[in-house]
Amino acid sequence: MAAVEVSGLTVRYGQLVAVHDVSFSAAAGQITAVLGPNGAGKTSTIEVCEGYRRATAGTVRVLGLDPATQQRLLSERMGVMLQEGGVYPSARVLDTVRHYCALYGKGVDPAALVQQVGLADRRTATWRRLSGGEKQRVSLALALAAAPEVAFLDEPTSGVDVNGRDTIRGIVRALADGGCAVVLATHELDEAERLADRVVIFDKGVVIADGTLAELRRGHDEIRFRSSPQLDTIALANSIGMVASRVGSDEYVIDAPPHPRLMAQLTAWLAEQGHPLTDMRAGAQRLEDVFRRLTADKPAADDPEADR
Amino acid sequence: MSRFRSQLRTELQLVARNGEQLLLTVGIPVLLLVFFSLVDVLPTGTDDPVDFLAPGVLALAVMSTSMVSLGIATGFERSYHVLKRLGATPLGRGRLIAAKIAAVAVVEMVQFAILVPVASALGWSPGATNWPAAIGAVLLGTMAFAGIGLSFAGRVRGEINLAALNGIYLVLLLLGGMVIPFAKLPGAIRAVAHGLPSGALADVLRDTLGGGGAQPGTSWLVLAVWAVATPLIAAALFRWD
Numbered sequence: 001m002a003a004v005e006v007s008g009l010t011v012r013y014g015q016l017v018a019v020h021d022v023s024f025s026a027a028a029g030q031i032t033a034v035l036g037p038n039g040a041g042k043t044s045t046i047e048v049c050e051g052y053r054r055a056t057a058g059t060v061r062v063l064g065l066d067p068a069t070q071q072r073l074l075s076e077r078m079g080v081m082l083q084e085g086g087v088y089p090s091a092r093v094l095d096t097v098r099h100y101c102a103l104y105g106k107g108v109d110p111a112a113l114v115q116q117v118g119l120a121d122r123r124t125a126t127w128r129r130l131s132g133g134e135k136q137r138v139s140l141a142l143a144l145a146a147a148p149e150v151a152f153l154d155e156p157t158s159g160v161d162v163n164g165r166d167t168i169r170g171i172v173r174a175l176a177d178g179g180c181a182v183v184l185a186t187h188e189l190d191e192a193e194r195l196a197d198r199v200v201i202f203d204k205g206v207v208i209a210d211g212t213l214a215e216l217r218r219g220h221d222e223i224r225f226r227s228s229p230q231l232d233t234i235a236l237a238n239s240i241g242m243v244a245s246r247v248g249s250d251e252y253v254i255d256a257p258p259h260p261r262l263m264a265q266l267t268a269w270l271a272e273q274g275h276p277l278t279d280m281r282a283g284a285q286r287l288e289d290v291f292r293r294l295t296a297d298k299p300a301a302d303d304p305e306a307d308r
Numbered sequence: 309m310s311r312f313r314s315q316l317r318t319e320l321q322l323v324a325r326n327g328e329q330l331l332l333t334v335g336i337p338v339l340l341l342v343f344f345s346l347v348d349v350l351p352t353g354t355d356d357p358v359d360f361l362a363p364g365v366l367a368l369a370v371m372s373t374s375m376v377s378l379g380i381a382t383g384f385e386r387s388y389h390v391l392k393r394l395g396a397t398p399l400g401r402g403r404l405i406a407a408k409i410a411a412v413a414v415v416e417m418v419q420f421a422i423l424v425p426v427a428s429a430l431g432w433s434p435g436a437t438n439w440p441a442a443i444g445a446v447l448l449g450t451m452a453f454a455g456i457g458l459s460f461a462g463r464v465r466g467e468i469n470l471a472a473l474n475g476i477y478l479v480l481l482l483l484g485g486m487v488i489p490f491a492k493l494p495g496a497i498r499a500v501a502h503g504l505p506s507g508a509l510a511d512v513l514r515d516t517l518g519g520g521g522a523q524p525g526t527s528w529l530v531l532a533v534w535a536v537a538t539p540l541i542a543a544a545l546f547r548w549d
Contacts, residue, residue, distance in 0.1 A: 050396055052549065075398045086393030088385065090325045091318070102314035103397040142393070 001064065003028045003150050003181030004049060009058035011044045017205055018044040021058070024200045024210050028149070031172065031182045033192035035291070036202030042185050043083070045202070046152050049183070050080055063150055076104070079148030079180075081139045083155045087127045094123035097141050106147040117141045118167050132159030140168060150181045157191055169195055193287040203295050217284035220293065221257040226250050226279040227270060235273075240265045250278070258282030312403045312410075315394075319411035322381070329381070333373045333415055338426060341365040344487060345430040351492045359434070360520070362427035363513040364486035367449065369419040371484075371506055374412050374450040376477045379457025382408070383469035386461060392549040412450060434518035442516040445528075448535040449509035455538025456505070462546030480506035485514075490522050502526065505534040 002025035011019040019041040026032035034042045047053040048060050051071030060067055065074045087096055098110040114123050117137040122130065130138065136159060143151050156172060157165045172195060176182045186192055192199055199216060201209040209216055229250045236244045240262060244254050256262060263282065270277050285293070323329055344350050345358040352360035385391050394404060456476070460469045482488060483497060484506025490498050501507045502523065508530040515521025 052392065052395065072398065072400060075396055078396065080393070080396040082389055082393055085389035087388070088318075088322055088390055089388060090322055095318070095321065099314050099318050100397065103311050103394075103399050105311070105398070146397075 002026060003063055004032070004183060005059075005061045006045065006049065007059045009045060009048060009060060010056045011041070011048060011053065012056040019048075020205045022202075022205075022207050023058075024207055026150075026181050026183050026198070028181045029176055029179050030197040031176045031184055031195050032198045032200060033196035034183060034185045034200050034202065035187065035189065035192050035287075037187055040187075040202035041205040042202045043154070046154065046183065046185050050078070050152055051075070077146070077149045079143035079146040079151035079153075081136075081143040081151070081153040081156055083158070083185075084135075086139060086142070087135075089128040090126050092124055092126055093119055093130070093138055096127070096138065097145060100142045100145040104146045106145070108145050108147055110145070113141045113144055116144070116171065118164070133161055133164045136160050137164065137168070140171065144171070144175070148175075148180055150183070151175060152183045152185070154185045155188070156184065156186075157188070158186075165191075189287045189291055199287070201291060201294060208294050209290070213287065214284075216287070216290050220255075220285045220290065221283060222285055222289070223254040223256060223258050223263065223266065223282045224280070225252055225266070225277060227252065227277055228275040231275060232273075236266075236269060239269045311399050312407055315399060315403060315407035316410050316414075319407055320414060323377070323411060323415060326381070329377045333369065333377050334419060334422060337365050337369045337372060337419065337423060340368065340487060341423060341426060342430065345427075350487060351489060353489055353491065354520075356431055358427055358430045358432045359518065360489065360514075361487060362423075362430075362432040362434075363517045363520075364510045365427070366420065366423060366446075366517075367484070367506060367510040367513050368481060368486045369423060370416060370446055370449045370509060371453050371477065371480060371486075373415045373419065375453035375457040376473050377415070377457075378408060378412055378454055379461045379473045380466075380470050382458060383461035383464070383473075384466040386547070386549065387466035389549065395548050409450075409454065412454065416446065416450065437518065438516045442513055445509060445512040445516060445531065448531045449505065451536075452505040452509075452531060452534035452538050455534070455540075455542045458542035459538060459545050462542060480504055483507065485510040485522070503530055505531060505538075508534065 004026035006025065007023045009019055009022040010017065022041070022045055034046065036042045044053060048055050049062055049067055051067035051074060054068055062074055063077055067074055094110060094114055097113050101108045101110045101113070114120055117140055119134060119137055122134060127135065127138070136156060140156055143153060153172065157168050160168060172182060172184070184192065184195060193213065196213065198212055199209070200207055227250060231252065233244045233246060233252065242254050242256050242262065244252050247253050267277060341361055344361055348357055350357060354360045457473060460472050464472065483493065483501045484504050485501060486506060490501055490507065493501055508527040511521045511527035512524055512531060515524035521527065
């Protein structure tokens, strides 16, 4: 049984349909990224899973519990990281973590937790004096204080510097490797690409894709390269037998598997024409490209705002 | 450490760290008590102003802590998503409210431990005192004022809540018989003042701590009604996020 099971979930705010007939699941020991632009419905969905919000229709089970009616039981086993805030501005880091460790009562050592998120030297600082990245680390520590079986993390690396991101990614990965079902809500595709085992993509209140990264990328290989802005794409297509599309001032894409013969033809043609080759990437599409492809031709009828 | 005790400890730590709350809950009552006891400008109608002022300032202290301090702090906690985050822990709504009430009680004990000796030093020597009844009145007053504070905290934005509670505090202070006797208020305003929780608490405390209440029977009734009604209103209006 999946740790998180969402089936036919709909959330309405008055006449606005924020989430429409959404279904997906998240397994223990995996990181499931819930992706989508702001207003896509991911936060409403996560808040129903956490027990903050009631579903208008559909069923949600987290660790086999109904968050709407069994939130107290669920809270003992669930870690939550809010997108922002959640801590008293005048509260100190170690005091706050110690408080949450006491609330969860799982025997987690608060000092070790502060050390783990890299804030040992900031343990006496108050929340209001922390940087955005440091606040995210404290929020993550509060989620870890639950020694959770399921964790809902909202934008965990938002505002965090590069080194801090690596620390947080390592902690989240270790959390999943320890058997926790991690549900990661983010609009940063790069973050999901680096961390997620499974991706659920939201757009305008509905799920438009659900699968592993490999599944979402399957059948969508490409060769992407940078060269001269004056490249004659028609001549190139005639030479290699494939259409090359200009996607930037000096960036081009060929929608084809990166076969060695095709790569050789491409580089040979560039050399013959005297064009430079400043960058080249071949293989599966980036998640960003997958997302663009999936959201590009979405029918207007799927737009829940149309229900207003 | 139990969840309740951990939450109570956190609440008390935050009160101690918030200088403006300490000013409101201790500084202003002490200042009013000392100033108007030494400078005889208020129409208290007593030989010694402190005999009138001491019970009124004790009522003011209860109002400061349980309505203004609790209400403002809780309102900002809601704005900062503190309540939302706590709502995802096993703490539970009951323990959270219990911890907040216990923290208010602790602060009120500290206030009384400071104000009563200060009043005594200024010459307050109440004749017949009924401390158990006074404590009962303080409990009812705490419930009534906490209900008002949490009604605002649970509904309006933090900044508006701050302004609204400070405004109500000023109105209840001036019309509540705490520093200005009911008898000095104009007739229509006097009738309203007797129906206010501040007026009722001040009158009951004046009656139980010296026997100078204007209409203690009615005031007990008024206080009890406020103590039941406002927590119910707060519970109905309160939002965690």
